[in-house]
Structure formats: structure tokens, C-alpha cells
Amino acid sequence: MIANGMQGYTKENDLYKMCKLVSLEHGCTGLSMSDSMAFYSIGEVAERCGINPVTLRAWQRRYGLFKPQRSEGGHRQFDETDIQRIEEIKRWIQSGVPVGKVKALLEESHSVENDDWASQQEEMMTVLRHARPAKLRAAIVTAGRQHTADALIDHIILPVRQRLRLDQNTARAICSMLDGVLIDCAVAAISESRKKAGKEALLIGWDSDDRTRLWLEAWRLSQQGWNIDVLAEPLDSPRPELFPGQHIFVWTGKALSLRQQEQLTHWREQGFDISSHHVQRPG
Numbered sequence: 001m002i003a004n005g006m007q008g009y010t011k012e013n014d015l016y017k018m019c020k021l022v023s024l025e026h027g028c029t030g031l032s033m034s035d036s037m038a039f040y041s042i043g044e045v046a047e048r049c050g051i052n053p054v055t056l057r058a059w060q061r062r063y064g065l066f067k068p069q070r071s072e073g074g075h076r077q078f079d080e081t082d083i084q085r086i087e088e089i090k091r092w093i094q095s096g097v098p099v100g101k102v103k104a105l106l107e108e109s110h111s112v113e114n115d116d117w118a119s120q121q122e123e124m125m126t127v128l129r130h131a132r133p134a135k136l137r138a139a140i141v142t143a144g145r146q147h148t149a150d151a152l153i154d155h156i157i158l159p160v161r162q163r164l165r166l167d168q169n170t171a172r173a174i175c176s177m178l179d180g181v182l183i184d185c186a187v188a189a190i191s192e193s194r195k196k197a198g199k200e201a202l203l204i205g206w207d208s209d210d211r212t213r214l215w216l217e218a219w220r221l222s223q224q225g226w227n228i229d230v231l232a233e234p235l236d237s238p239r240p241e242l243f244p245g246q247h248i249f250v251w252t253g254k255a256l257s258l259r260q261q262e263q264l265t266h267w268r269e270q271g272f273d274i275s276s277h278h279v280q281r282p283g
Contacts, residue, residue, distance in 0.1 A: 039069070039077040049086050056086070065089055065103055117155040124160050128174055136181050144185070149223040153216050157182065161212075179212040186219035190230075193222040201226045201247040203277065205234030206260065208253035217251050217277060237263075240272040249277040 046053045059065040060076075066085050068076045078086075085106070092102045120143070127139045143152055164175040203221060205214045211232065218228045238250050252260065256276055267274050 039071075039079055040083070042068075042076045042078070045078045045083060045086065049083065049090065051086065051090070059086075059089060059099070063099055063103060065099075065106070117159075120156055121159050121163070124156055125163065128160070128164075128178060131174065131177065133177055133181055136178065137185065140181060140185050144189070149189070149220050153220055157216065182212055183215045186215040189219045190222045190228055194227050198222075198225050198227040199247065200229075201249055202229050202231065202243055203249045203251060204231045204238045206238055206250040206252050207236060208234050208251060210253055213253060214251055221249065221277065238274070240267050240274050246273070248272070248274040250274065251277045 040048070042053050042056055045051070046056060060067065066082050066089075068078045068082050071077050088106065089099075089102055092105055093099055097105065124139060124143075127136050140152075140157075143156060147156070161175065161178065164178065201221065203214065203218045205211070208214065211234070214232075214234065215230065218230045222228045238248060240248055250264070255278075256264065264274065264276060
């Protein structure tokens with residue numbers, strides 16, 4: 001059944017073509033242009049990955065190979081992390097590994113991957129201890145060539161910033177240096193992305209005082225096919241009426257409060273093209 005489940009679907013469908021056009025060059029494998037954190041139904045994932053929906057359900061229920069989120073109505077919602085995992089499962093099965101043994105191999109490979117990220121974080125910490133902005137900038141640029149923006153931000157930059165916050169002695173000065181270089185790198189990446197065709201959007205910080213993280217998220221969006229402009233100062237209220245006809249992303253740095261959810265819904269009902277930019281935390 002598993003083998004047959006990989007037949008009958010072709011990647012050359014409209015969804016796949018759209019995903020390739022968005023930002024294949026930057027390692028983005030299919031983020032929706034309508035939102036920064038896209039979710040897909042099981043049918044969409046089946047078409048995109050070339051796997052029968054029945055097989056996908058078996059991989060989840062019988063073998064526990066992945067665990068998609070659920071909508072309020074109880075329907076499966078797959079994100080990019082789920083899709084990447086499904087593609088990895090396919091590779092193992094196509095190489096001859098029985099489906100019942102895939103889970104252990106996935107966990108082993110992810111453990112090795114986590115060790116590799118830890119090593120790269122330590123390398124970045126070593127560069128930071130030299131307190132040389134030029135060397136730090138070069139290290140970040142080099143890492144940016146080796147990884148997608150998502151991977152660089154989630155697995156190296158954010159963990160390093162978190163570690164610095166735990167060091168009360170030198171962290172403030174070093175973290176300030178890091179943040180300055182990160183904003184510099186983000187601006188360079190955003191400017192470079194504007195040389196390619198993309199949809200215009202505005203990113204606004206909403207009740208979030210982490211300005212560096214705002215620029216990192218702008219960097220992330222710029223690698224997902226968006227030509228991003230940033231309001232440098234976070235606002236208590238984004239005021240979408242001041243930016244008519246523009247797509248607006250709001251960034252809060254945390255889950256939307258009930259008040260913010262209601263306000264976002266109200267703006268959409270008024271016809272504003274506004275959405276919350278939120279990021280799936282790495283597993």
C-alpha cells in the first residue's frame with residue numbers, strides 16, 4: 001500500500017508550480033504568498049508530495065511519523081516542517097527502508113542535526129568573544145550562504161541571542177554589537193532581494209519592543225518572495241488606514257492576545273489587507 005500510495009500524483013501541478021516560482025532559489029519550498037506561515041490540507045500535501053492521502057494518514061496514525069496541527073474543526077493542518085519531514089520519509093522508503101523502521105532513523109538523523117546546530121552556535125559565540133564587528137559580520141554572511149534565512153535565524157541567531165541574555169556580565173555590550181551587525185545584515189539581504197520580482201509588503205511591530213527581531217523577520221520574509229519595507233519603531237496600533245492598498249504584516253513576537261485577534265478581524269472586515277506574521281518554532 002505504501003508503494004502504491006506514492007503513485008498517481010505528479011508534482012507538476014498548479015500548486016507545485018506556484019511554490020517553485022515563489023522562492024526555490026532561497027530554499028523556500030512553498031510558502032503561501034498570502035501569509036508568511038502557510039498551512040495546507042491533507043489533499044494539498046498529497047498533491048504536492050505525490051503521496052496518497054490514505055498513505056499519509058497511515059504514516060501518522062499507525063507509525064507516528066509526524067503530527068500535524070488541527071484546525072478548530074478538527075482537520076489536519078500541515079506546515080512547511082511537516083512537508084519537509086514527509087519528503088524525508090519518502091527518501092528513506094524509496095531507498096528500501098521498511099516504513100516501520102523509518103521513525104528511528106528520523107530521530108537519529110535529527111539528533112545528529114541538533115548536534116551540528118549546537119556546534120555552529122558555539123562557533124558564533126567564539127566569534128562574538130573577540131568583539132570584532134567585521135569578523136562577526138563575515139561569519140554571519142558565511143552562515144547565510146550555507147543556510148536558508150529560516151535555518152540561520154531559528155537555529156543559530158536566536159539561540160545565540162538567548163545565550164547572551166543569560167550572561168549578565170558582558171552580554172549587554174556584546175548583544176548590542178550582535179544586534180547592530182544583524183540589522184546591518186538584514187538590511188543588506190532585504191535590499192538584495194529587491195533586485196528580484198516580488199510582492200510588496202510592509203512589516204510593522206505591534207506591541208513588541210525587540211527591534212532587532214523585527215528586522216530578522218523582515219529578512220525572513222524577504223527570502224520568501226516579498227519585497228519588504230519596515231516600520232522601524234513598533235506601534236501600539238498599526239493604523240492600517242494610513243497605508244491604503246498595501247499588504248501589511250504585523251509582528252508581535254508572541255501569540256496574539258484576544259484583543260489583537262479581534263482587532264485584526266475588524267481590520268480585515270473593513271477591507272484592509274493585513275495579516276499576522278508568525279513563525280513555527282523549530283522542533
